[in-house]
Amino acid sequence: MFMRRIMITVAAAGALATSISGCSSPQLTASGDLPDSCRINATAVGVGVGAAVGGGLGAGLSHGNAGVAVGAAALGAVIGGAIGHQQDENCRQLAEQRAIQMAAAQQAAAAAAAAQAHSKKPPQVAYQSVQYTSPSDGQRHQITPLNSYTDPATKETCSNFSAVTIGADGKPTLGATTGRACTGADGQVHDS
Amino acid sequence: MKCVARVTRSRRIGGVLPRVSVLLALLSTCGMVSDLASTAGSSSAADAPVKSPIGAPVPATSRAPSPPGAGPNGDRVRSGTGFFISGNGLMLSATHVVEGCAQITVWPWDGPEWRASIVALSGTGDIALLSVHADVPRFASVDVHTEPRIGERVSTIGFGVSPTDPRDPVISQGSIKANSTDSPDNHLILIDARLLPGNSGGPVVDDEGKLLGMVTGRLSDREDLAVAVPIRDIGLFLLQNRVKPPSAEVPGARPLGALLRGISALVQCTSETSS
Numbered sequence: 001m002f003m004r005r006i007m008i009t010v011a012a013a014g015a016l017a018t019s020i021s022g023c024s025s026p027q028l029t030a031s032g033d034l035p036d037s038c039r040i041n042a043t044a045v046g047v048g049v050g051a052a053v054g055g056g057l058g059a060g061l062s063h064g065n066a067g068v069a070v071g072a073a074a075l076g077a078v079i080g081g082a083i084g085h086q087q088d089e090n091c092r093q094l095a096e097q098r099a100i101q102m103a104a105a106q107q108a109a110a111a112a113a114a115a116q117a118h119s120k121k122p123p124q125v126a127y128q129s130v131q132y133t134s135p136s137d138g139q140r141h142q143i144t145p146l147n148s149y150t151d152p153a154t155k156e157t158c159s160n161f162s163a164v165t166i167g168a169d170g171k172p173t174l175g176a177t178t179g180r181a182c183t184g185a186d187g188q189v190h191d192s
Numbered sequence: 193m194k195c196v197a198r199v200t201r202s203r204r205i206g207g208v209l210p211r212v213s214v215l216l217a218l219l220s221t222c223g224m225v226s227d228l229a230s231t232a233g234s235s236s237a238a239d240a241p242v243k244s245p246i247g248a249p250v251p252a253t254s255r256a257p258s259p260p261g262a263g264p265n266g267d268r269v270r271s272g273t274g275f276f277i278s279g280n281g282l283m284l285s286a287t288h289v290v291e292g293c294a295q296i297t298v299w300p301w302d303g304p305e306w307r308a309s310i311v312a313l314s315g316t317g318d319i320a321l322l323s324v325h326a327d328v329p330r331f332a333s334v335d336v337h338t339e340p341r342i343g344e345r346v347s348t349i350g351f352g353v354s355p356t357d358p359r360d361p362v363i364s365q366g367s368i369k370a371n372s373t374d375s376p377d378n379h380l381i382l383i384d385a386r387l388l389p390g391n392s393g394g395p396v397v398d399d400e401g402k403l404l405g406m407v408t409g410r411l412s413d414r415e416d417l418a419v420a421v422p423i424r425d426i427g428l429f430l431l432q433n434r435v436k437p438p439s440a441e442v443p444g445a446r447p448l449g450a451l452l453r454g455i456s457a458l459v460q461c462t463s464e465t466s467s
Contacts, residue, residue: 127287127288132382134372135371135378141411141414143408143410143419144412146388146391146410148353148355148358148390149270149355151269152267153460155304
């Protein structure tokens with residue numbers, strides 16, 4: 001009879017603790033990868049479990065004295081609540097750290113993406129001006145790149161020409177006529 | 193640099209009299225005959241450089257009409273030379289010609305243009321690997337075992353030397369002045385040649401048409417001395433980018449000027465990336 005009463009008390013306290021923890025919302029974290037223990041309201045669970053254990057032990061040790069059982073349950077609730085609160089605090093600090101780390105990682109990724117978009121493609125080494133060192137005397141010389149700046153090319157190409165006229169005597173007359181011919185995009189040759 | 197000859201094309205111009213139209217139109221910046229020049233002809237001149245008369249005056253530069261918005265002095269685009277190294281459209285040029293280009297246009301001497309993209313860049317070596325994403329008929333043979341010799345005569349081709357006629361190539365000759373390829377950090381060939389802006393990216397070949405290097409610049413304090421990346425470094429760059437240069441047409445199978453024009457093209461940076 002006595003043991004049955006203890007079991008009923010413990011079960012009731014456990015049910016109470018379970019209901020409390022079940023009603024508590026899980027920890028919402030930015031990282032989402034916190035331990036499972038951080039997904040419950042540890043303070044509430046601690047209060048419930050502490051009350052149940054304390055009540056059960058108090059009832060058992062006092063041979064059914066209700067006053068002692070209630071007092072022990074209250075004491076257990078306080079101790080359990082304190083332990084649970086400490087756990088919640090640890091989880092909160094861990095969540096803050098994870099959130100800070102995630103924000104930093106996001107910032108770094110955004111900066112890298114911006115740098116990538118800003119950089120010239122392909123993202124390879126850029127031209128570096130080099131020097132020529134004379135193998136004979138070791139003298140160093142700067143090098144001037146020989147790219148140019150020109151009009152954009154078109155499909156039309158032009159040529160200057162000189163005409164050679166063959167006279168009646170069969171002798172050519174060089175340079176008697178000069179001109180210029182262009183080939184257009186249509187492939188037709190015309191004077192320019 | 194012994195001589196520079198502008199390569200132009202011959203055109204038959206019709207007429208009533210029995211005239212033969214022959215292209216002469218040459219220039220020689222040093223007033224000497226180009227050793228590359230071959231005999232001028234009415235039909236074959238298009239395939240070979242023509243001989244410049246000694247002391248021939250520099251003809252007026254030809255200029256095709258500029259597209260809208262491209263004035264004769266403004267809106268010019270960065271240009272250089274490139275040459276094909278494979279039949280599937282891979283091309284080499286200089287990094288400083290194409291770096292930062294949002295749009296690259298490649299114009300062969302005698303055909304339609306291609307849009308090109310950058311495959312790889314070598315900043316330290318100033319080598320750029322491009323692709324026109326199309327099959328090309330002629331390309332250079334890259335034999336990394338070819339060693340330039342001091343005093344050896346070499347030739348190169350440059351597009352864009354004339355700002356108003358960027359598609360007119362200029363063939364230049366010179367000789368190997370020094371070879372520093374044995375220096376650890378100074379892999380350059382020094383060429384006794386007065387090259388001009390536009391020559392960057394041009395192939396350097398010997399008299400047999402074998403590729404020896406690629407022009408990248410000239411000494412700032414000696415305009416008569418150009419520098420080129422040696423073939424050995426080009427081969428290493430291609431190897432690093434997993435490109436195995438195929439063997440090409442037999443060098444010397446065609447006139448050197450025609451070979452250079454056939455494998456080379458104008459490279460224009462028609463749109464710069466915003467900085």
